[in-house]
Amino acid sequence: MLFVELQNNKHKSQRVKTKFMKIGITCYPTYGGSGVVATELGLELASRGHQVHFISYAMPHRLNRFVENVFFHEVETSTYPLFEHSLYDLSLTSKMLEVIEYENLDLMHVHYAIPHAVSAYLAKQVRKKANKPIKFITTLHGTDITLMGLEPSFMPLVKFSIEESDGATAVSRFLKEKTLTNFNIEKEIEVIYNFIDIEKFSPTEDCPYRKRVASCGEKVIVHTSNFRVVKRVTDAIRVLSKVKKEISTKLVLVGDGPDRSECERLARELDLQKDVVFLGKQDALPEILNASDIFIMPSQSESFGLSALEAMSCGIPVISSSVGGLPELNIHNETGFIAEIGDIDRMAKYTIDLLTNEKKYRSFSNNARERAVKFFDKDIIVPKYVEYYEKVLAL
Numbered sequence: 001m002l003f004v005e006l007q008n009n010k011h012k013s014q015r016v017k018t019k020f021m022k023i024g025i026t027c028y029p030t031y032g033g034s035g036v037v038a039t040e041l042g043l044e045l046a047s048r049g050h051q052v053h054f055i056s057y058a059m060p061h062r063l064n065r066f067v068e069n070v071f072f073h074e075v076e077t078s079t080y081p082l083f084e085h086s087l088y089d090l091s092l093t094s095k096m097l098e099v100i101e102y103e104n105l106d107l108m109h110v111h112y113a114i115p116h117a118v119s120a121y122l123a124k125q126v127r128k129k130a131n132k133p134i135k136f137i138t139t140l141h142g143t144d145i146t147l148m149g150l151e152p153s154f155m156p157l158v159k160f161s162i163e164e165s166d167g168a169t170a171v172s173r174f175l176k177e178k179t180l181t182n183f184n185i186e187k188e189i190e191v192i193y194n195f196i197d198i199e200k201f202s203p204t205e206d207c208p209y210r211k212r213v214a215s216c217g218e219k220v221i222v223h224t225s226n227f228r229v230v231k232r233v234t235d236a237i238r239v240l241s242k243v244k245k246e247i248s249t250k251l252v253l254v255g256d257g258p259d260r261s262e263c264e265r266l267a268r269e270l271d272l273q274k275d276v277v278f279l280g281k282q283d284a285l286p287e288i289l290n291a292s293d294i295f296i297m298p299s300q301s302e303s304f305g306l307s308a309l310e311a312m313s314c315g316i317p318v319i320s321s322s323v324g325g326l327p328e329l330n331i332h333n334e335t336g337f338i339a340e341i342g343d344i345d346r347m348a349k350y351t352i353d354l355l356t357n358e359k360k361y362r363s364f365s366n367n368a369r370e371r372a373v374k375f376f377d378k379d380i381i382v383p384k385y386v387e388y389y390e391k392v393l394a395l
């Protein structure tokens with residue numbers, strides 16, 4: 001760990017002691033929310049002077065530019081013909097050990113319990129044997145607890161790896177409680193919410209993207225996800241079919257995944273093929289959100305709902321289901337509306353209510369932005385991770 005005395009620019013007379021850490025981050029590099037949070041966290045830590053080493057099988061997709069203090073270590077899996085299956089978990093452990101040793105890491109922070117926490121636990125044991133201890137923190141994101149982790153064959157291992165983590169965080173109160181009860185764990189779990197760059201995701205008037213998806217006067221509902229079945233994207237299409245009977249509206253779907261073909265089929269079946277715009281994976285999220293009026297998240301399971309936060313930060317009210325951590329983010333009748341899972345009629349009714357009531361819409365839009373700024377700004381949340389790292393390292 002580097003201890004550096006900094007001259008604080010704002011208060012020239014005050015000298016601030018800052019501890020810069022060397023942190024290893026392991027995450028899924030794909031489009032999922034856990035990978036986005038892990039990558040954005042790493043980039044933020046690096047911009048605050050910490051050194052960050054990402055360890056994964058591919059470059060996280062938001063790590064697409066050169067950033068000082070950020071390093072990427074690719075985990076290569078063995079292709080020896082004897083192994084019919086890839087030994088990713090072991091290759092990951094080996095890469096962690098290499099980076100911990102040669103980059104002199106202070107801490108490993110793994111995102112998503114399986115298999116990352118298990119690999120980190122193994123690395124920790126190897127270091128312990130060599131008398132060179134390393135600590136690791138596990139951040140629980142959602143389906144590692146609510147879906148995958150509940151598979152009977154995985155359950156004991158997930159429980160063990162959380163219990164053996166030197167620190168554990170969850171992205172909502174809901175997820176913390178679920179972890180404690182589902183796995184019968186007594187450990188302290190810190191709740192650290194997802195965060196947002198409120199400058200990047202900010203409201204803009206007159207977004208040129210709107211013209212590309214909707215004609216003048218038409219409203220736009222937007223949804224972004226990885227199109228897994230738990231996202232219930234088909235519900236968004238059914239909501240559109242009801243809303244369209246009252247107001248001329250388009251539904252913009254961003255992302256891709258296993259349920260996309262079914263969504264395309266349903267759009268054709270409901271004769272909505274011209275009204276549902278499938279954009280696929282996109283990087284220009286702030287622009288697309290700013291071209292929209294309502295964000296819809298009808299999920300069956302959602303530990304927090306990062307993409308709804310991205311929308312709120314752009315001042316877009318959210319219509320969501322009531323599951324998981326969503327009520328901790330989206331406040332009913334204030335930043336949007338909440339309905340029971342699958343209650344398409346109610347979601348449609350709420351959408352029409354907002355789209356036909358300009359004053360109410362403005363107030364919800366302001367509330368959504370204000371809530372994102374006040375509670376989920378990266379400058380509020382990222383220091384909580386740093387404090388937590390320091391706390392765990394000091395134990």
Ligand code: GMT
Nearest residue numbers: 032033034141142301302303304305306
């Ligand atoms: O299901 C996803 O969209 C991906 C998943 C993940 O772990 O990659 O997202 C989870 O983590 C996000 C970041 O913490 C949360 O905002 C999402 O709510 C959560 N998804 C679910 O719980 C289904």
